[in-house]
Amino acid sequence: xxxxxxxxxxxxxxxxxxxxxxxxxxxxxxxxxxxxxxxxxxxxxxxxxxxxxxxxxxxxxxxxxxxxxxxxxxxxxxxxxxxxxxxxxxxxxxxxxxxxxxxxxxxxxxxxxxxxxxxxxxxxxxxxxxxxxxxxxxxxxxxxxxxxxxxxxxxxxxxxxxxxxxxxxxxxxxxxxxxxxxxxxxxxxxxxxxxxxxxxxxxxxxxxxxxxxxxxxxxxxxxxxxxxxxxxxxxxxxxxxx
Amino acid sequence: xxxxxxxxxxxxxxxxxxxxxxxxxxxxxxxxxxxxxxxxxxxxxxxxxxxxxxxxxxxxxxxxxxxxxxxxxxxxxxxxxxxxxxxxxxxxxxxxxxxxxxxxxxxxxxxxxxxxxxxxxxxxxxxxxxxxxxxxxxxxxxxxxxxxxxxxxxxxxxxxxxxxxxxxxxxxxxxxxxxxxxxxxxxxxxxxxxxxxxxxxxxxxxxxxxxxxxxxxxxxxxxxxxxxxxxxxxxxxxxxxx
DNA sequence: GCATGCCTTGACCGATTGGTCAGCTTTGTA
DNA sequence: TACAAAGCTGACCAATCGGTCAAGGCATGC
Numbered sequence: 107x108x109x110x111x112x113x114x115x116x117x118x119x120x121x122x123x124x125x126x127x128x129x130x131x132x133x134x135x136x137x138x139x140x141x142x143x144x145x146x147x148x149x150x151x152x153x154x155x156x157x158x159x160x161x162x163x164x165x166x167x168x169x170x171x172x173x174x175x176x177x178x179x180x181x182x183x184x185x186x187x188x189x190x191x192x193x194x195x196x197x198x199x200x201x202x203x204x205x206x207x208x209x210x211x212x213x214x215x216x217x218x219x220x221x222x223x224x225x226x227x228x229x230x231x232x233x234x235x236x237x238x239x240x241x242x243x244x245x246x247x248x249x250x251x252x253x254x255x256x257x258x259x260x261x262x263x264x265x266x267x268x269x270x271x272x273x274x275x276x277x278x279x280x281x282x283x284x285x286x287x288x289x290x291x292x293x294x295x296x297x298x299x300x301x302x303x304x305x306x307x308x309x310x311x312x313x314x315x316x317x318x319x320x321x322x323x324x325x326x327x328x329x330x331x332x333x334x335x336x337x338x339x340x341x342x343x344x345x346x347x348x
Numbered sequence: 349x350x351x352x353x354x355x356x357x358x359x360x361x362x363x364x365x366x367x368x369x370x371x372x373x374x375x376x377x378x379x380x381x382x383x384x385x386x387x388x389x390x391x392x393x394x395x396x397x398x399x400x401x402x403x404x405x406x407x408x409x410x411x412x413x414x415x416x417x418x419x420x421x422x423x424x425x426x427x428x429x430x431x432x433x434x435x436x437x438x439x440x441x442x443x444x445x446x447x448x449x450x451x452x453x454x455x456x457x458x459x460x461x462x463x464x465x466x467x468x469x470x471x472x473x474x475x476x477x478x479x480x481x482x483x484x485x486x487x488x489x490x491x492x493x494x495x496x497x498x499x500x501x502x503x504x505x506x507x508x509x510x511x512x513x514x515x516x517x518x519x520x521x522x523x524x525x526x527x528x529x530x531x532x533x534x535x536x537x538x539x540x541x542x543x544x545x546x547x548x549x550x551x552x553x554x555x556x557x558x559x560x561x562x563x564x565x566x567x568x569x570x571x572x573x574x575x576x577x578x579x580x581x582x583x584x585x586x587x588x589x590x
Numbered sequence: 591g592c593a594t595g596c597c598t599t600g601a602c603c604g605a606t607t608g609g610t611c612a613g614c615t616t617t618g619t620a
Numbered sequence: 621t622a623c624a625a626a627g628c629t630g631a632c633c634a635a636t637c638g639g640t641c642a643a644g645g646c647a648t649g650c
Contacts, residue, residue, distance in 0.1 A: 151597090168498050173415030176638060187638090188599045197638060248497055251552070255490055255497070256410050258555035265559030273560050295561060296577045303549035304542050310493070310552075311545070313500035317507030318515050319537060335538045343585025393627085418608060429608090430629045439608060 151193075157183045158190055159207070160245075162200050167248035170256055171201050205253060205260055208246040215239055216272055221282045225289050226346050230337045233301055237333045240309040247309035273298055290345035297344060304336055393435075399425045400432055401449070402487075404442050409490035412498055413443050447495060447502055450488040457481055458514055463524045467531050468588050472579045475543055479575045482551040489551035515540055532587035539586060546578055 161182035165174040176197050180187040194200040215235050219228050240247045253261055273295060280294035308315060308324065316322065324332075341348055403424035407416040418439050422429040436442040457477050461470050482489045495503055515537060522536035550557060550566065558564065566574075583590055 170412040170415045170494070173412045173498075175636080177636080186599055188601095188640095189597090191639065192598070251493070252412070252497055254553050254556050255494055256412075256415075258559070262555065262559060265556050266562075269556075270560045270562065292581060293573065293577055296574055297581075299549055299553075299557065300546050300578070300581070303545040303553070307541055307545035307548075311496050311541075313504065314496050314507050314511075315541065317500070317504060318512045320508075320512065331535065332538055335535055336542070339534060339539075339542070339582070339585035342587070343581035345584070417606080419606080428629055430610090430631095431627090433609065434628065 154183075154185065154189075155193055158185070158193055158200070159204065162194075163204050163245040163249055166201060166204060167245045167252060170252045172256075202260060204246075204249060208243065208250055209261075209264060211239060211243060211246065212250075213268075219276065219279055221279055221286075223279075225280075225283050226341060226348055229301075229341055229344075229346065233305065233336050233340065234333050236301060236305040237308075237329060237336070240305055241329050244309040244312065247306060251306065251310045288346065292344050297340075301336075301340065304340075308332065396425075396427065396431075397435055400427070400435055400442070401446065404436075405446050405487040405491055408443060408446060409487045409494060412494045414498075444502060446488075446491060450485065450492055451503075451506060453481060453485060453488065454492075455510075461518065461521055463521055463528075465521075467522075467525050468583060468590055471543075471583055471586075471588065475547065475578050475582065476575050478543060478547040479550075479571060479578070482547055483571050486551040486554065489548060493548065493552045530588070534586050539582075543578075543582065546582075550574065 158179065162174070162179045165179045165182060168174070169178070174197075176190055177187050179200075180190045183190065190200075194203070250261075253259075258265060276298060277294035280289070280297065281291075283289050284291040308329075312324075315324065321328075338348075400421065404416070404421045407421045407424060410416070411420075416439075418432055419429050421442075422432045425432065432442075433439075436445070492503075495501075500507060518540065519536035522531070522539065523533075525531050526533040550571075554566075557566065563570075580590075
């Protein structure tokens with residue numbers, strides 16, 4: 107509402123992350139060019155936006171926010187630089203939109219649990235869904251990694267707020283399971299980090315994984331095997347009956 | 349030998365990584381300014397070199413190779429940009445020297461093992477020494493992560509050669525242990541990746557770890573706890589008697 | 591017809607990039 | 621003291637950075 111540019115620059119979400127000046131949101135909802143909702147024109151627009159987002163995710167994942175240039179994104183999307191900026195408004199905005207998209211995917215994975223759930227089922231679902239997420243969106247995973255590696259300037263609020271609360275809630279359940287003798291009394295936070303890191307690894311360190319295994323890519327079967335391996339080792343490792 | 353600049357630009361090692369043009373090495377060994385080995389001048393030089401290396405490691409770790417600027421490194425080292433380039437020759441060379449330094453530290457950790465060693469001892473030493481490495485050199489760990497995240501353009505040879513051989517050798521030993529019933533028959537390569545990722549995590553994702561745990565920094569005690577946790581869970585998880 | 595928008599992009603802006611170089615100061619030796 | 625070599629850095633370079641803008645292209649509603 108306050109300082110936003112007079113041109114709309116739709117994309118899908120506002121740059122609600124890491125706002126510096128004001129608290130209110132300035133929704134910036136998607137605006138259709140004319141009265142009609144889904145014409146030929148809007149279809150083309152959405153196709154271009156999609157291409158830009160895809161290209162930008164790859165570039166930012168590889169080179170980070172500072173290292174990724176709008177020119178490189180434009181080339182990867184097959185558009186002139188001016189067009190990219192016309193669609194997204196600014197480099198910063200594009201980056202924020204991509205981060206938001208990834209955190210939305212992440213949040214969609216985080217369903218709640220209760221003490222009465224089965225530890226084996228919950229942990230296995232946790233591991234497998236996290237593996238599936240990095241499998242489905244490796245570029246997004248790397249984008250997230252690059253952001254955190256750079257000190258998480260855009261995500262600090264999210265990490266210290268929403269995500270922290272979620273982890274703490276899970277941690278309490280894990281502790282209660284331990285009290286009931288359903289699993290070992292391991293530190294639940296370290297356990298969650300272990301699962302995150304072990305799964306994240308196959309996206310972030312893909313060149314290392316491929317180089318060492320001598321593969322060109324990880325197959326679906328490989329991902330299945332890795333998921334099985336992780337479930338088996340981690341569940342057994344924290345004393346969950348299977 | 350071939351194209352190297354006429355000025356020496358010592359530092360400590362040659363840019364032997366990722367050579368593009370020729371195979372021979374052009375050693376570029378450390379050269380003392382005058383006949384004497386350790387004068388007042390060389391001491392100052394080494395102090396400045398150290399400051400530059402330290403500053404550059406931080407900048408490259410944060411922003412990656414492309415995103416990190418010589419200007420930023422110079423400011424962090426408290427020197428003019430020209431001086432930094434005078435000492436290191438080029439941005440690329442500085443980056444390569446830092447990567448080499450980190451891989452040297454890494455290699456120093458990789459002692460050989462044999463089938464007759466005790467699996468519990470070996471794996472525990474493996475986990476703890478890896479944790480100690482990321483603890484001692486978090487910036488270097490992040491530098492390595494950023495390099496791999498960006499497609500490992502400078503490290504591909506190392507990953508596909510030296511490191512791969514080392515992993516394969518360990519993998520064979522793990523398999524033999526499994527055959528002897530000393531541990532479960534888990535895929536040894538996935539096991540090594542699990543250890544690497546779980547330990548690496550506390551350097552690379554430090555902002556996330558701190559944000560979620562609500563700490564300002566991880567203490568020595570925290571690192572001790574995490575090491576204990578990982579040893580216990582992983583050893584138990586792959587069926588090693590303790 | 592003709593006007594009204596949005597779409598599209600080449601040209602351009604000041605700032606910053608990695609790197610060079612001339613010329614100064616400092617140091618070590620004879 | 622004289623001289624050469626090394627240390628050091630401000631000024632400058634072409635290239636690229638993110639971003640602006642004016643001017644056309646093009647479709648639609650009167």
